Amino acid sequence: MGTVAEPVSRGADDGLLTGGQALVRALRAHGVTQVFGIPGTHNLEIYRHLPAYGIAHVTPRHEQGAGYAADGYARVTGRPGVVLTTTGPALLNAAAAVGEAYADSVPLLVVSPGMPLGHPRPATGALHEMRSQTDALRGIAAFSHRASSVAEIDAAVARAFTLFRTRRPRPAHIEVPLDRLAAAQAPGPVRRASSTARPTPAPEAVRRAVTVLCGARRPALVLGGAAVGARAQCRHALAELLGAPVVTTAAGKGTVAETHPLSPGVSLHSPAVQKWLATRDVVLAVGTELSESDFWTVPPPLDGTLVRVDLDPDQMYAGAVVDVPLVADARLTLEAPLTDLPDDGHARVPEFAGNACTRVAGLSGNAHTRVADDVAALRAARDAETAARDAETAARDARWIPYLRAIREVPAADAVVTSDSAQCCYYGALPHFPVGPEGRYLHPTGFGTLGYALPAAIRAEVAAPHRQVLALSGDGGLQFTVQELASAAQLRLPLPIVVFDDGGYGETRDEMRARGDVPTAVDLAPVDLPALARAYGGHGTRACDPAALARALTEALDRPGPTLITVPEETP
Structure with a gap:
């Protein structure tokens, strides 16, 4: 990220940083150039330092709007969205957006002031007073951290960005007590998030997954939000070359072009597609919870072998029983069959532009590849699945x-x-x-x-x-x-x-x-x-x-x- 310039802190002695400046400095050190929020009485010490660190600000008309705006920013850019609120009601106004970001795995950082460290437990009637902001946010965010010192502020920011970079993205909340925002101390080096890469799949697990997929007679792909970053790999290396129809969740919409012969699109909510999925002998699920919010009903049983790719290890024990778990980054996992396995041939599917030289080791010569070569059959199957899906709801839609x-x-x-x-x-x-x-x-x-x-x-x-x-x-x-x-x-x-x-x-x-x-x-x-x-x-x-x-x-x-x-x- 490079070094961060140290502008003079107004309100602090020469050479000292207030908590507000330390916070802004830490955000800038992690590449933040845009924040969303509404200034208020308690967060002015944060706003004071935004211009000096080159952080632009967008003012919504409500903190819920600020949260959704930061969510949209994160989904489009791939960078964490940052929301600044003031205390009490402003933070709670943003809570719905925090819940959405948690459910949809969006990297969102919400920063708020809080009551001073020495504030008494019994209510005193202070402005925007709450019993516990951290308890309120802890129930909907990945974590809620109340900084107890100026020095702890940049450590809390680094903790949030480490989560965003190395684990399943989830929202985080940092509270800085009012007396720590105004307090000043001598600056030390900025703590930065870990540069640890996201986990790659174990070669043996990849081999097992490819073996299962190679032996499939009726495979299917279910792509969720985490597959968005692996679009080309999903489309070429798996869907086309395996001849596997692709169904996406709402979060994975567009991962494979929905006009593609193999794609019925967002269809998990369709009873016809649910019945079809139950007949698949192998299902590869990438970055999806396979949950009620995906199926719009109690998730149906999957009778075939389930190969699951997810950065979150907890997903391997939630819902459907996983036969082949791959706890790793989706993009890295879907690239692995192309880079890690011995090259003993390549498969091709005619009529799909741009993939004539795509290779998947271990797939050539099997019966399923021969099915994949029959593009007309694949197109007819896709059209039949889509027609069955749409027939159920034609009058309504x-x-x-x-x-x-x-x-x-x-x-x-x-x-x-x-x-x-x-x-x-x-x-x-x-x-x-x-x-x-x-x-x-x-x-x-x-x-x-x-x-x-x-x-x-x-x-x-x-x-x-x-x-x-x-x-x-x-x-x-x-x-x-x-x-x-x-x-x-x-x-x-x-x-x-x-x-x-x-x-x-x-x-x-x-x-x-x-x-x-x-x-x-x-x-x-x-x-x-x-x-x-x-x-x-x-x-x-x-x-x-x-x-x-x-x-x-x-x-x-x-x-x-x-x-x-x-x-x-x-x-x-």
Whole structure:
């Protein structure tokens, strides 16, 4: 990272660092150049030092938005997102984003002040006083660390970045007591995170996995979020050469192009695909929990051999019984068959551009490779699986599909799409909006939070200004963080937000009706969302048919600032 310049600390004696400066110095030493948050009375000593260390700041309109924005930044850039809050309610406002980051394995660091070290246990009525911020965050983050000295602050930052770099990424919280933020001490060298590489798979475990895959008659790949960094390896070395159909979780969407002959896309929630998966004699699961949030139901039994790749060793003992465990980095594991095994031949699959010279040791000559050579059969199988999946929900999804097709035609292939926990997203876009490896689709999967799409899109656009970004949401979810339209307008970046408006909380309304209940508290009073966007300094319009939506999107991608496009839906 290089050395960090030492600007003069205002409020400290010459040559001394306050806790606030020590914190900012430690962040910069770990490559942080952007943070998200809202300044408040208790965190001003942190904000004082941001400019001197070259750390830019984005001000959302709510700390929940700050958390989702940092989450989107982390998913797009691969670097940890950092949130600065003040004490008490501000920290708790960000808690939903911390829970989402934990569920979806996103590297997120939340930093907050806390009550002074000597603050009495009984409540005193101090501003933003809480019984224990660390206890509150410990229940949803990988760890919550309360620094007891200025010297301990950079050690806590190093601990967080060591977690991000060497283990399964999870959110962390660091609390710096108010008296330690203001205290000053002589500076020492900055502690930095361990440079230890992520674990590589044991050669013997890789050999066993390849042997199992070579002998498979009906293999399948299930790719989760951790497979995103191993896209080419998954597509070429495994899917194509093994002739194994690929199903992705929501977090793994786009790992293999969803127009690819081997990819039914995001399909684990489909009963037809679940039945098909149960017939596979070998399933290779990469970076996925194979959990209820992936299947949208109790995970079905897998009758075949399960080969599992995951950085988290605990996943080898959770859920389905693992026959061949590979506790290692997904990318390194999927490269291993190409680099570590003896080269005794290579397999090829015609018609797949760019892989004519791809080699997988040990795969040539077996019966399964001959199946892989029959591209027409693979395409027919993929089409049959997709058709079976879509037939189950055709009536329900019909209202979104024409609009999603229109949306897909407008942005570039490498566009970043963010979505919300809304019917139009998980029933509509996840299965019916194809994404390829060059693009990204960000969805709040495990925690199922509402209000994610808009702030995540804002941050994604700032992090990747050369790529188009658009957000998909429902009217209920959007209003959790609708105030972030002001942030988007202030940044003046082109950002279309497509909102399917069914007048309330559609999923809960449907569930109530399915139970035979009278829908209660799920219908929202109409809001003129395009007018609200204009009031925040953006633009707004309505699209009553797919052609109008395509035109509005085209204009929005060329116009500075956010454009909110409402698609009215009839309330069922």
